[in-house]
Amino acid sequence: MIRTLLARVGLVATAAGVATLLTAAPAAAHGADAPDGTDYRTRTTGVTPQRPGLEVRVVEAGARLELTNDTGRAVEVVGYSGEPYLRITPDGVFENSRSPATYLNRTIAGDTALPADADPAAQPTWRRVADGTTARWHDQRALWQESAPPAAVRAAPDREHRVRDWTIPLRDGADQVTIGGTVDWVPPPDAYTWWAVTIVGLLAVGALGLLAAASPAGARALSAVGTLLVVGGVVAVAYPLGRELDAGAQGVGGVTLGLLSGQIWSLLTGLGAIAAGCYALARRPAADFAVALAGACLALFAGAANAAVFARSIAPVPWPPEIARVMVALVLITGTGATAAGVLRLHAAASTPTPART
Structure with missing residues (x-):
């Protein structure tokens, strides 16, 4: 019986570990462009002078700017050396392959090596990069890239501070236009409080595994675990949807x-948790193992992968950061709690003596 239990628990851990290895590269690649959270709030104050049909906004928690040009004219974004960088036209979006900004803006860190032919003084060479009239790009002028916060923030980290105002020049034909904006430091939340609440919650859900192992409350407790796992799965699907x-x-x-x-593994684990929760609600055979495995994957890939919001003031979702933290905590609670409940039921099943044959 003990060997059976260890084998099943080991299979849960192995499956989760294999999934971790398979998903490590895609997750890291996506996270390089879309941060999981930040303490610097980037905002735009708009375009000056105003141009009807020309709209700009901040996306990806400040990591990128989005410019939509519905003026019917070509509008250019000016690079760091005054050269044409992006060209947004009614026929699509084009980038100047001779502009250093084209390469520096490949990543949020701006650390892409420049090719030999990158020359801001050269005649532009335009290359189509997107259809439509919307361009999105990293721009170092709208970011705080230093490893250490500003002196004012270090002196009073518990207060909000204006880090700087920023501008990005545009050309609308012969007219000079400017995107304006601000970068502010926003004090981060107390991560310990969020982790403490999460741990208490997952212990409470895991305790359902003790009830689920008993009779007659076992069936009802297993159904409760299944319901919570479905809820966690729905939240896990909603979070990457919000990020997109x-x-x-x-x-x-x-x-x-x-x-x-970019969000395939978080999406799949959320859908898997929903399926496993329904499996438990239907009281199907091997529901314990399905709940344990789905819960482990949910906690790892949809919970821990997004737990940076516990310690960051700005979350990469279109709703308040407090809601983002509640969602991530709920995913961690339901995922880890379901894993504990499933393992406890497996242990109870392995410990139940087999009736002797007569």
Whole structure:
């Protein structure tokens, strides 16, 4: 019996570990462009002078700017050396392959090596990079890139501070236009409080495993675990959906493409948790193992992967950061708690003596 239990628990851990290895590269690649959280709030004050049809906003928790040009004219974003960098036209979005900004803006860190032909003084060479009239890009002028916070923040980290005002020049034909904005330091939340609440919650859900191992309360307790796992799965699906909306994805096709390309593992673990929860509600055979495995994956890939919001004031979702923290805590609670409940039921099953045959 003990060997059976260890084998099943080991299989849960092995499956979760394999999934971790398989998902490590895609998750890291996506996180390089879309931070899981930050303490610097980037905002835009708009375009000056105003241009009807020309709109700008901040996306991905301040990591990118989004410029939509519905003026019917070509508008250029000016690079760091005064050169043409992006060109947003009614026929699509083009980037100047001779502009250093084209390469420096590949990542949020701005650490891409420049090719030999990158020359801000050279004649622009335009290359189409997107259809439509919307461009999204990292811009070092709208970010705080220093490893240490400003002196005012170090002196009073518990207060909000204006870090700097920023501007990005545009060209609308022969006219000079400017995008304006601000970067502010926002004090981070107390991460210990959020982790303490999460731990208490997951212990409470895990305790259902003790009830689920007993009779006659076992069936009802297992159903409760299944219901909570479904709720956690729904939240786990909603969170990456919010990240894609915050990143500027539009329409069903755009959101779906973003989920499949950048949030696929969080999405899959959320859907898997929903399926395992329904499996438990139906009281199907091997529901214990399904709940334990789905809970472990949910906690790892949809909970721990987004837990940076516990210690960051700005979350990469289009709703208040407090709601984002509650969602991540709920995913961790239901995922880890379901794992504990499933393992406890497996232990109870392995410890139950087999009736002797007569």
